Amino acid sequence: MRKNIWKTNGMQSLIASLICIILGLLIGLVVLLFINPKGAFGAIGTLLKNFMIYGKASLRLKYFGTTLVKTVPLLLCALSILFSYKVGLFNIGCSGQYTAGCCAALYAALKWGWGWFPCILFAIMAGAVAGAIVGVLKSYCNVNEVISGIMLNWIILYLTNTILSNVKEPTSPYTYQLSQYGKNALLPTLGLDKLFNNNANVTMAVPISILIAIVIMVVLNKTKFGYELKATGYNKNAAKYCGMKENRNIILSLVISGAIAGLGAALYYQTGIQQWECTTASVPGMGFNGIAATFLGGLNPIGTILASYFIQHITLGGAYVDKTMYCSQISDLISAIIIYLCGFVLFLKIMMNKAIDRIEEKKALKNEVSKEGSAK
Amino acid sequence: MAEQYAIEMLNITKRFPGIVANDNITLQLRKGEIHALLGENGAGKSTLMSVLFGLYQPEEGVIKKDGVEVQIKDPNDANALGIGMVHQHFKLVECFSVLDNIILGVEPTNHGFLQKDIARKKVLALSEKYGLKVEPDAKIEDITVGMQQRTEILKMLYRDNEILIFDEPTAVLTPQEITELMQIMKNLAAEGKSILFISHKLAEIMAVSDRCTVLRKGKCIGTVETAKTNIEELSAMMVGRNVNFHVEKKPMTPGNVVLEIDNMTVASKIHKNNAVKNVSLKVRQGEIVCIAGIDGNGQTEFVHGLAGLDPLVSGKIFLEGKDVSKASIRQKSILGMSHIPEDRHKHGLVLDYTLEDNLVLQTYFTDEFTDKLGFLKRDAIRNYAEKIIEEYDVRSGQGPITIARSMSGGNQQKAIVGREIEKAPELLIAVQPTRGLDVGAIEYIHKQLVAQRDAGKAVLLVSLELDEVLDVSDRILVMYEGEIVGEFDPKKTTQEELGLYMAGAKRMEVKA
Ligand SMILES: Nc1ncnc2c1ncn2[C@@H]1O[C@H](COP(=O)(O)OP(=O)(O)OP(=O)(O)O)[C@@H](O)[C@H]1O
Numbered sequence: 001m002r003k004n005i006w007k008t009n010g011m012q013s014l015i016a017s018l019i020c021i022i023l024g025l026l027i028g029l030v031v032l033l034f035i036n037p038k039g040a041f042g043a044i045g046t047l048l049k050n051f052m053i054y055g056k057a058s059l060r061l062k063y064f065g066t067t068l069v070k071t072v073p074l075l076l077c078a079l080s081i082l083f084s085y086k087v088g089l090f091n092i093g094c095s096g097q098y099t100a101g102c103c104a105a106l107y108a109a110l111k112w113g114w115g116w117f118p119c120i121l122f123a124i125m126a127g128a129v130a131g132a133i134v135g136v137l138k139s140y141c142n143v144n145e146v147i148s149g150i151m152l153n154w155i156i157l158y159l160t161n162t163i164l165s166n167v168k169e170p171t172s173p174y175t176y177q178l179s180q181y182g183k184n185a186l187l188p189t190l191g192l193d194k195l196f197n198n199n200a201n202v203t204m205a206v207p208i209s210i211l212i213a214i215v216i217m218v219v220l221n222k223t224k225f226g227y228e229l230k231a232t233g234y235n236k237n238a239a240k241y242c243g244m245k246e247n248r249n250i251i252l253s254l255v256i257s258g259a260i261a262g263l264g265a266a267l268y269y270q271t272g273i274q275q276w277e278c279t280t281a282s283v284p285g286m287g288f289n290g291i292a293a294t295f296l297g298g299l300n301p302i303g304t305i306l307a308s309y310f311i312q313h314i315t316l317g318g319a320y321v322d323k324t325m326y327c328s329q330i331s332d333l334i335s336a337i338i339i340y341l342c343g344f345v346l347f348l349k350i351m352m353n354k355a356i357d358r359i360e361e362k363k364a365l366k367n368e369v370s371k372e373g374s375a376k
Numbered sequence: 377m378a379e380q381y382a383i384e385m386l387n388i389t390k391r392f393p394g395i396v397a398n399d400n401i402t403l404q405l406r407k408g409e410i411h412a413l414l415g416e417n418g419a420g421k422s423t424l425m426s427v428l429f430g431l432y433q434p435e436e437g438v439i440k441k442d443g444v445e446v447q448i449k450d451p452n453d454a455n456a457l458g459i460g461m462v463h464q465h466f467k468l469v470e471c472f473s474v475l476d477n478i479i480l481g482v483e484p485t486n487h488g489f490l491q492k493d494i495a496r497k498k499v500l501a502l503s504e505k506y507g508l509k510v511e512p513d514a515k516i517e518d519i520t521v522g523m524q525q526r527t528e529i530l531k532m533l534y535r536d537n538e539i540l541i542f543d544e545p546t547a548v549l550t551p552q553e554i555t556e557l558m559q560i561m562k563n564l565a566a567e568g569k570s571i572l573f574i575s576h577k578l579a580e581i582m583a584v585s586d587r588c589t590v591l592r593k594g595k596c597i598g599t600v601e602t603a604k605t606n607i608e609e610l611s612a613m614m615v616g617r618n619v620n621f622h623v624e625k626k627p628m629t630p631g632n633v634v635l636e637i638d639n640m641t642v643a644s645k646i647h648k649n650n651a652v653k654n655v656s657l658k659v660r661q662g663e664i665v666c667i668a669g670i671d672g673n674g675q676t677e678f679v680h681g682l683a684g685l686d687p688l689v690s691g692k693i694f695l696e697g698k699d700v701s702k703a704s705i706r707q708k709s710i711l712g713m714s715h716i717p718e719d720r721h722k723h724g725l726v727l728d729y730t731l732e733d734n735l736v737l738q739t740y741f742t743d744e745f746t747d748k749l750g751f752l753k754r755d756a757i758r759n760y761a762e763k764i765i766e767e768y769d770v771r772s773g774q775g776p777i778t779i780a781r782s783m784s785g786g787n788q789q790k791a792i793v794g795r796e797i798e799k800a801p802e803l804l805i806a807v808q809p810t811r812g813l814d815v816g817a818i819e820y821i822h823k824q825l826v827a828q829r830d831a832g833k834a835v836l837l838v839s840l841e842l843d844e845v846l847d848v849s850d851r852i853l854v855m856y857e858g859e860i861v862g863e864f865d866p867k868k869t870t871q872e873e874l875g876l877y878m879a880g881a882k883r884m885e886v887k888a
C-alpha cells in the first residue's frame with residue numbers, strides 16, 4: 001500500500017508547526033493593532049525581518065551570524081528537553097542545568113584561566129550533576145521531576161550568582177569580559193567569523209550544535225540505548241518486565257539532558273558574546289523557550305534546529321521594533337504569543353489526522369464503488 | 377410487520393490501514409436476547425462493537441435503534457441511547473479506586489458536592505445482587521485482572537444501560553465466576569435488557585446465547601439459532617476447518633530439576649498479609665506443572681515474585697541449580713527464564729512500539745540484534761519478526777510495522793507467546809497463555825507448550841481454566857490463599873475434586 005505523504009509524521013509536524021506560527025503572528029498582529037494600529041504591520045514585518053532590516057549586505061551577514069550564535073544555546077536546551085521527553089520525563093530543570101553549565105564554564109575560565117576544551121567539559125559535568133540530582137530524586141524517592149527541577153532552578157541560580165560574584169567586575173554586576181581575562185576559554189572560530197563579515201562571536205559552537213542534534217537523532221532512533229529509553233518512556237512496567245533498568249535509564253536520561261544543557265551554556269558564554277549578571281533574579285529563559293522549540297520542532301531533533309532558529313530569529317527581530325510607537329516589552333510579548341502557540345502543535349496534529357482519515361475513507365469508498373462498477 | 381429489533385447494524389463497513397476490519401456486516405439484536413458474536417482473532421468483533429459504541433465511525437452502513445436510524449458519534453451518544461460496553465482491555469483509571477471508577481462521569485452530587493455514600497450503597501447493592509465481588513476502596517493498579525473485569529461490569533450496570541456489550545468478559549474470569557456471570561446475563565436478559573456477548577469459548581456461547589453471529593476475516597459468515605447448532609459446527613464456521621479440542625501428548629519423561637522454589641513468601645499489595653506464603657515447589661525438565669486456583673489466591677504475586685517484578689519477603693529460587701533469589705530480571709532471562717505475563721498491556725507490550733520492536737523486547741540487546749557499537753540491526757529484527765509472525769499466525773494490518781496498540785487482543789497475545797517461546801527458554805512461565813485466543817490459536821499454543829516439554833524444557837503454567845489445566849499439564853498444584861494445598865495427577869482427578877481444593881474446602885500436605 002502506498003503511504004499517504006500527508007500522513008507521514010514529519011509532514012504533519014511541519015504543517016502543524018507552520019499553522020501555529022501563522023496563528024501566532026496573526027494574534028500578535030491583532031494585539032499590535034489594538035495598542036497602536038498605525039505601526040502594527042510594520043512592527044510584525046520588522047519582527048520577521050530581524051537582521052534583514054539592514055540595507056547593507058555586510059551588516060545583514062554580520063547580524064545573521066549573531067542570530068546563529070544565539071540560536072545555539074536555545075537549540076541545545078531544546079534538545080535537552082527533547083531527550084528526556086522521549087523517556088517520558090519533562091525536564092523543566094533545563095534552565096537550571098544551563099545555568100550550572102554557565103557558572104562552571106565562566107568560573108573555570110575567569111578564575112583558573114582554563115582553556116576552552118576543559119571549560120566545556122567542566123560545564124557539561126556541572127549540567128550533568130544538576131540533572132543527576134533530579135534523576136536520583138525521581139527514581140529513588142519518586143519525587144516528580146517537574147517539582148524538583150523547578151526548585152533546583154532557584155538553588156542553582158543563587159549559587160551561580162554567589163560563585164560568579166568572585167569573578168565580576170568591581171563596578172558592575174557583570175562578570176569579567178572573556179576577551180580580556182579569559183582568552184584561553186574563547187572557542188576557536190575555525191575561520192567561521194570570516195564568513196560572517198568578521199563577526200568574532202561566530203565560532204565552532206554553531207556546527208557543534210547541529211552535530212549534537214544529529215547525534216541525538218541517531219542515538220534515539222538507531223541504537224539499543226535509544227530503544228531502551230523510549231520503551232521506558234512509553235511503558236515503564238513493560239521496560240521493567242523485560243529487564244531494562246528503568247531507574248538507571250531515568251537517571252541516565254536526565255544526566256544526559258543536563259549535560260546537553262550545560263554544553264549549551266558553554267557554547268554560548270564561551271563565545272564571549274554575553275557576560276553573566278550576578279544580580280540576575282530569574283534563571284535564563286533559554287530552558288523555557290527550549291520547551292516551545294521542542295514542540296514547535298515536532299519532537300524531532302532536526303525540526304528542533306529549525307524551530308530554535310525561528311524562535312531566536314523573531315526574538316531578536318523584536319529588538320528592532322519601533323520603540324516610539326510601542327513600549328520596549330512589545331517584542332517579548334509578540335514572541336511570547338508565538339511561542340505560546342507553538343505548544344499547540346501536538347493538538348493540531350491530532351485534528352489534522354482526523355481530517356485526513358475522513359478524506360481517505362471517502363476516497364477508498366469511491367475507489368471501491370468504481371471497481372465494482374467496472375467489474376460488472 | 378417486520379420484527380422489532382433493539383439494535384440493527386446494517387451493512388457496516390470499517391477499514392483500517394491495510395485491512396478491512398468489517399466488510400458489509402449486518403447484525404440484528406432482538407429485544408431481551410443474548411446474542412453471541414464469534415470469530416477468529418482479528419475477525420473484527422471488537423471493531424464492530426466499537427462502531428456500535430461510537431468509538432469508530434463506519435465508512436458505510438447504518439445503525440438503527442428500535443427501528444429508528446441513529447447517529448452514534450461518540451460514547452456519550454451511545455450512553456444516551458442506553459448502550460454500555462465492557463471493553464476487551466479495560467478502560468479504568470489506574471490510580472483511582474474501584475468505586476471512583478464505577479461512578480466516574482455519573483457521580484451523584486448534591487449542590488456540586490460529591491455524594492459518595494449514595495454511590496457506594498448503589499454499587500454495593502449491585503455487587504451483592506449480581507455476586508460481583510469487588511473491594512470498593514482498592515486502587516485499580518493493585519487489584520487482579522479479574523476484579524478489574526468485575527469493576528467494568530459494575531460500571532455498566534451502574535449506568536442502567538439496556539443494551540449491554542460484553543467484549544470477551546469471560547477471558548479473565550474463573551469457571552465459578554463464569555457460571556455466575558452467565559446467570560447474571562440471563563437475569564439481565566429476563567429483565568428485558570439485550571446483550572451482545574463476545575467469547576471464544578464455545579461452551580459458554582452454547583450455554584447462554586439465543587443466537588450467534590459468526591465473523592471470519594471481517595466478513596459475516598452467518599447467524600444461527602444456538603439451540604439448532606453444536607460446538608463442532610460453530611468452530612468449523614469460524615475457523616473454516618475442524619478443530620481438535622484435545623491435546624495429544626506423549627507420556628512425560630521428566631529430567632533434572634530446572635526450577636526449585638524454596639519457602640517463597642511474597643507480600644500483598646492490597647492487604648497487610650502476605651499474598652504468597654512459604655511456597656515450595658520443583659519443576660523438572662520435560663514436564664508441564666500447572667498452578668491452578670481461583671483468581672486472587674496469590675498466583676499473580678507468586679509469578680511476580682518468581683520473575684523478579686516484586687521483591688521476595690523470604691525464600692530462595694534456584695534456576696538450573698543456581699541461586700537466583702537476588703538476581704535481576706535480565707539475569708534470569710539470560711539464564712533461560714521466559715515469562716508470558718498475565719497482563720499483556722501492562723507488562724507484555726510497549727503498545728506504541730511497532731510489532732517488530734515488541735517481538736525483540738526480550739532479546740534486543742543480544743549480538744543477534746545489536747552490533748558492537750550499540751546500533752540495532754534493523755534487518756535482523758525484521759527477519760526475526762517476520763518469522764514469528766508467520767509461525768504464530770499473528771495477524772495485523774501492516775505486518776511488522778503495525779503499531780501494537782492497533783492490533784486485536786488475541787493477536788497481541790499470540791505475539792507475546794511467540795516472542796517468549798522463540799527465546800528458547802529453559803523454563804517457560806506461562807500465565808494464562810491462551811487468554812483471549814480463538815479455538816484454532818489455542819490448539820496451536822497448546823501444541824507449542826507440549827513441544828517445549830517434549831524438547832526437555834520445563835513449563836510452569838498458571839491458569840484459571842480447568843479444561844486447560846487438566847488437558848495440558850502433567851502435574852497440578854492447587855493454590856489457595858497463597859499456599860499450595862494440593863497436588864494432583866491430571867489423569868486421576870476431576871474438575872470437581874480440584875474445585876473443592878481451590879475453594880479451600882479441602883487440603884493436603886504437599887512436599888516440594
Ligand atoms: N485502531 C486500529 N487501527 C488499525 N487497525 C486496527 C485498529 N483496530 C483494529 N484494527 C485491525 O482490525 C482487525 C480487527 O480487529 P478487532 O480488534 O476487531 O479483532 P477481534 O475480532 O476483536 O479479535 P480478538 O479476538 O483478537 O480480540 C485487526 O486485524 C486489527 O489489526
Ligand SMILES: [Mg+2]
Nearest residue numbers: 422464784785
Ligand atoms: Mg477483540
